[in-house]
Amino acid sequence: MNVAIDLANLVAIALIIYGLHELNSPATARRGNRFAMGGMAIALAGILIRTQGIGWQVVAIGVAIGAIVGIYAALKVKMTAMPQMVALYNGAGGGAAALISTVEHYVAHGSSMNDVISVSLVLSAIIGSVSFAGSIIAFLKLQEVMTGRPLTYPGQQFVNGVVLLAILGLAVWFVVTSGTLPAWGYVVLLLAALLLGVLFVLPIGGADMPVVISLLNSFTGVAVAITGFELDSTLLIICGALVGASGTILTVAMSRAMNRPLTNVLFGAFGAAGGTVVAGAGGAPQQVRATSADDVAVMLAYANKVIFVPGYGMAVAQAQHSVKALADQLEKRGVKVLYAIHPVAGRMPGHMNVLLAEANVPYDELLDLEDANTELPTADVALVIGANDVTNPAARNVPSSPIYGMPILDVDKAKNVVVLKRSMRSGFAGIENPLYELPNASMLFGDAKASVDALTAAVKAL
């Protein structure tokens, strides 16, 4: 029997790893998740068989509650609240690891345990608790129960240091005494670890939460792997290590996608809720969402209709050939690409025409103002390539604006607007563009040619 279970475990592990592999690409991700689920199911079934149903009633109760709560919440929650949901579930995992250690500790109470067990027990308790508490704070921040702003206070570093030292001291004590330290010792240890989790996440801004959650996810992975040593379970070791390692890679990738080093995210005490605040053209702060070429690439590749809106920035960057290459790449995937040409885009009449003709863009893909404004509301993405004034909604609705009354391209009516420019600087008219703050807009900063080339490469790689 046990041999069968062992072999089933191997299958489970293979399925989980393969599932993770498939999760790498949008095309296979769903299948990958199913594989991982299958592997998990086999592994859990194996455990139930192995425990021969001892205590199945209480286990059943626990599983039932957990499954119902977990699935119900997962299905009910709004799409936008997904990140905090992930945080919560991660916290649950960390909490479970810490609880397992706690139970084991009290079961063994008094009798001394071997070094492997004592070390792994105390480590999994600490890391699990940190992950648990940290995840809850992350949840509260994202759910806006707590302010998304970084919470800092004087002497913060010192307090953190003290807590960390306390934990280390207690942990060493625990190992040295082979787990036979007085009862309060363990309790204090746990509380200190929980506190550390809270303190760790508090100073981090809401915008950076996804990176933090990913890091806590990999912490939980590590905790679970260590729990594996504690319980002598290769299953836990492997799954935990898998998550610990892949989570680390992911965390780094995520912070890189935000164009920030990880250390900056974690210890920068910097970054605010939902978007980056940058100085707008007028000097006043504008809160915009900076995005990455990879993200935009997915958006473009899975769109039905994309409208390119070229402006003077495309001309300055001489990006016309790159723009055509991107359009070709998208059209190859069945995406419909059109170009909206504003009458005064650029710096001379017909500026965009000259450049796009040079790049061999067929005339029938060029829309003039009226046609473009008919098409834009049905577009999935409006990709604004170095245009600014000609997309400024202030011309429509701010009578005091110097450009009020100029007909503009209604890019804000598209499902998504991505703006390619180098900075928040203004265009010819020298005014701020409220477009950039709209919820459906995001900015891809950088030279237009470089950005468009990056998009082409990213679309190709999908």
Add this chain to the structure above:
Amino acid sequence: MNVAIDLANLVAIALIIYGLHELNSPATARRGNRFAMGGMAIALAGILIRTQGIGWQVVAIGVAIGAIVGIYAALKVKMTAMPQMVALYNGAGGGAAALISTVEHYVAHGSSMNDVISVSLVLSAIIGSVSFAGSIIAFLKLQEVMTGRPLTYPGQQFVNGVVLLAILGLAVWFVVTSGTLPAWGYVVLLLAALLLGVLFVLPIGGADMPVVISLLNSFTGVAVAITGFELDSTLLIICGALVGASGTILTVAMSRAMNRPLTNVLFGAFGAAGGTVVAGAGGAPQQVRATSADDVAVMLAYANKVIFVPGYGMAVAQAQHSVKALADQLEKRGVKVLYAIHPVAGRMPGHMNVLLAEANVPYDELLDLEDANTELPTADVALVIGANDVTNPAARNVPSSPIYGMPILDVDKAKNVVVLKRSMRSGFAGIENPLYELPNASMLFGDAKASVDALTAAVKAL
């Protein structure tokens, strides 16, 4: 002590895996090889310590001979003979695995062994022998001691089947008797396995040998992993499995790079030594080397000077913008790119100029015939993009040719010539181009635009 060795082994494994990881990219490959060497050194040192020097004299003799032979041959052999060298070394590994099993078999002789050992012993003996014999045949074929042509004869399938069945039968007998079968049984098993290796490789053509060697490499990996079970060594299991798996991936990648399914390579009994024979423009067969975008990309990316030679095919494919993009990509890497414009390339005077100007190629990168022929001998690669007649050396040296006397671009004087065209069809003059058979020429078949785009992507990925 042993604990230290165990931990050192973990380090060794980590180094080997990490080295393999680094071998994935040209930029880090050398470092990767060094890491793997380091890991190997640690592992071997560990083994020597563990055996406490028992029999060190004979071991030293064996190692010394092996090291001297191996390194000497590796350093002396010509660059072009590398593949057969790899085959030989691979055969050595397979042979060693088979010998280990043989020794173990005779050591245990008579006394029955447990199932894990008997199964692994017989498997590693068989697979090791197949790999050993197959590698030697591959070596002989590539070294041209034996003909590179596929050797086939009627009833081949049947003979192979009989040998395979014999091996299987003996193997089962071996396991069932727990290794206590009569002495001749094991000997016959070994011989049959060696024979199978020979029979397996004989019908495969010289051009396909690299794929076969890679497959045999992964066989040896599997044999070593199984030897690990036999000797209860995780070191051997891990290294063997690593090679078995990565070797399989590599084999598939290699046959894909040759545009042939693996089964075709192995069982096609098809493919001749050094190049593909195709019908030339005149109907007579021409022996040319077809290459892949990945290969050409590396050639281009690591070149100092590349000269593009556009012709009518670039115009037909309307590849001018793609060509410019490739040039940009190469220039970004510091490669010098020039364009050689033949006076009658294309179908109207200045045809190439019109197209390249459209793609914004700066005029000062365009070389006319004379300048181009001064530059070409110093170029690392001449990339001929849909040109044919204007590169035909027959114009220089075949007085009977209808184009004799026309000045041509001496692309054959460049270190490497890569020709992008769709087929072996002729150009305007309707004649065969002997350029394609030169040893420094290779063909990248396909529509010029598609090929150039593939090159750009491949260069970017490097």
Add this chain to the structure above:
Amino acid sequence: MALVPETVARFVKSGLAVAVERGAGSEATFADELYTQAGATTAGDAAALLRDAGVIVTVGRPSDAMLADVRAGSIVVGFLNPLGDPEYLKRLAAAGVTALAMELIPRITRAQSMDALSSQSNISGYKAALLAAAALPKFFPMLTTAAGTIPPAKVLVLGAGVAGLQAIATARRLGAVVSGYDVRAVVKEQVESLGAHFLEFDLGSDAEGAGGYAKELTAEQQERQRAWMVEQIGANDVVITTALVPGRKAPVLISEAAVAAMKPGSVIVDLAAEAGGNCALTVADQTTVSPNGVTIVGTTNLPATMPADASRLYSRNVYALLSPWIKDGTLAIDMDDEVAKGAVVTHDGKVLIGGNA
């Protein structure tokens, strides 16, 4: 032709009655029937038409004879050259008309669609490059042929406003190696945004003035500029000049010495000919050849050589200008409108100029 049938139809739709002089559109390829189809009436008697009209739209300016027929209180729209000929304005005022000078429409964002200077300059720039290519005894593009390689022509565009930029774009399209030059510093990026090269010359100060136009240079700056030009010009086969300073004589950029430095067969197209020319040897409305064989094209009204598109663009500009003021079938200029403040040069018998120009 000041109004094309398409625009006439739009005016008619907004309730105005439009009358067109018979045959006026034929030059610009618009036959009388097209106008009647668009809802206009046509008549042969221009004087009668003028007497009836509440709004008179022309391209150039009505002659004094015509002004005699114009009703007092009516509106006249056209290129009136108010800065060049202040006397004429007095006559307009005397006639009692409200005159809108197209060249004085302020360069504010909202008025871009009314900006006939831009739309006509655009045509001039395009046509100047074509004329230069036609006049040059050589190819513009580089061509490698069996009979040898033809090097590309070198084109220099002086003054990169609307016309200059379009000339740059057109010459580049034809395959010439193009450089541009201007006194305003912002232009460098604009020239480069067309893929051309910008010639840098340090004037010591930026010459950007009001409304995006250039200021006049000091005498010393002009002298230095001309000297520098003598060095630059010889390398070019074609020079297209478009440098203007509103209300002034065009700056002379190409001295006689500079022309002498050019190779025989070279071509100069001087779009500033009407304002006195950017080249010292330019004769307005004539193509002359310098002693050393340089062709100098002193054309003054290039848009007239592309009448169909020139009329189409001009009439759209006029429509954009007037339509916001049409209410319930009548046109009443809102004199507080920023555009009116700039463009109205006479009103109620008074000359208003100086207010915004």
Add this chain to the structure above:
Amino acid sequence: MALVPETVARFVKSGLAVAVERGAGSEATFADELYTQAGATTAGDAAALLRDAGVIVTVGRPSDAMLADVRAGSIVVGFLNPLGDPEYLKRLAAAGVTALAMELIPRITRAQSMDALSSQSNISGYKAALLAAAALPKFFPMLTTAAGTIPPAKVLVLGAGVAGLQAIATARRLGAVVSGYDVRAVVKEQVESLGAHFLEFDLGSDAEGAGGYAKELTAEQQERQRAWMVEQIGANDVVITTALVPGRKAPVLISEAAVAAMKPGSVIVDLAAEAGGNCALTVADQTTVSPNGVTIVGTTNLPATMPADASRLYSRNVYALLSPWIKDGTLAIDMDDEVAKGAVVTHDGKVLIGGNA
């Protein structure tokens, strides 16, 4: 100008003495000094020059008056129109000269660099597109401007040989929407290789003849072609025609009905004007306007409007033709050479034509 200084220098270097009529190069921007610098002598007396010369290089053909001065046994090279005017050949033969007709150089690969028909056609095609753009009252390119969007001009090129392809390329560079048409089937791919559209019309047979030239169509095919053209032509603003069949009158592709189907202001540039014209209304050497306002340009010698490059290319062709026959400072035609077999039309007092043409 048949020889430019650069080529003169090469002839001089290979040992020939070159004499140039004084002032002959000025039109093509080559001053007399350049010739003397290149090693030629210049003289004012053309008759004396002719009497002295062993080889006479011209662009067109020597007049009968000039022939009177030519030495018997000398070599004459130029466009001699041998198929169009056989009578002239007899006069050449009578003068005892060995005459090489540039237009009869065979279209073999080796002779590409001597092919003056190609090099001059190339100029014609380029210039034809420029002329059309200059004559059209509209823009070639599409332009989206504040005053509205200007649609691109539509250009149709009939006959896509050397001149036609270059016209296509040039019109496309200027931003027009271009289609091409030819009777030879291979041309489709060539037109498309320039990014233009090919108009397909099923003639029932391919009309590719010897040397890559077209064959003459049957009367029935011509009729069908003309009828089809009437349908096609109205959609275009510009038609450039280059259709030629060697030695025949040019095929009439555009009937009067077709011209009538075009919009006023449209432009036809007929490069076949000299051979009778591809358009029924073409008048050679004149620009006419049809009753419905279509401008028809019947220009016959476009290369002459680009004298510098035309001369440069032509003289390189001549050099490529003659230089293989120069040995030790004398020129002796190898009458067995395939090129000579094709191009020599009179020799030793006999007319040789019919041999290869």
Add this chain to the structure above:
Amino acid sequence: MTDISHLVSLLTVLLLAVFVGFEVISKVPTTLHTPLMSATNAIHGIVLAGAILVTAGLFASSHGAALTILAVAAVTLGAINVFGGFAVTERMLEMFRRKDSGR
């Protein structure tokens, strides 16, 4: 000794699993970051297995109800982690469905 060798074999497994974890996540498009994070999250839900083992262990000998409650809490949390994690991932991946039909 066996203890040690057992530990070494666990460490070997750990090492290899870490490598698999590092290698398996290659260039993921940014949009997959969150689903991937969520999926790995669900995978460490395997801690549920540990919680079940521990709970079962409590029943082997007698311990206080307090410990049982803690153990069941661990089971519950683990279950939330597994079930919720996979469900969330599944929902997030819904948005890539279009692709399958879209192309």
Add this chain to the structure above:
Amino acid sequence: MTDISHLVSLLTVLLLAVFVGFEVISKVPTTLHTPLMSATNAIHGIVLAGAILVTAGLFASSHGAALTILAVAAVTLGAINVFGGFAVTERMLEMFRRKDSGR
């Protein structure tokens, strides 16, 4: 039982190593195919370790010289595999050196 559990742990290691092997080779440019093949080739030279173990084992009890010769042959072959393999790889990778300086 322990035998079995030992086997299972070896199999676990095998499984993970196989995954590492699969994952570690991602998109290799074709030119690296041969060096990579050669490097993996050298890695299975670890069989030398096995050969050494076996040889040492022979000395623990007495066996015929024949077996010793076989064992030494195994050692020799293994050594050829390791040393030759790495050396060949190193030489092949020489050609990528230019890059480091070239850029």
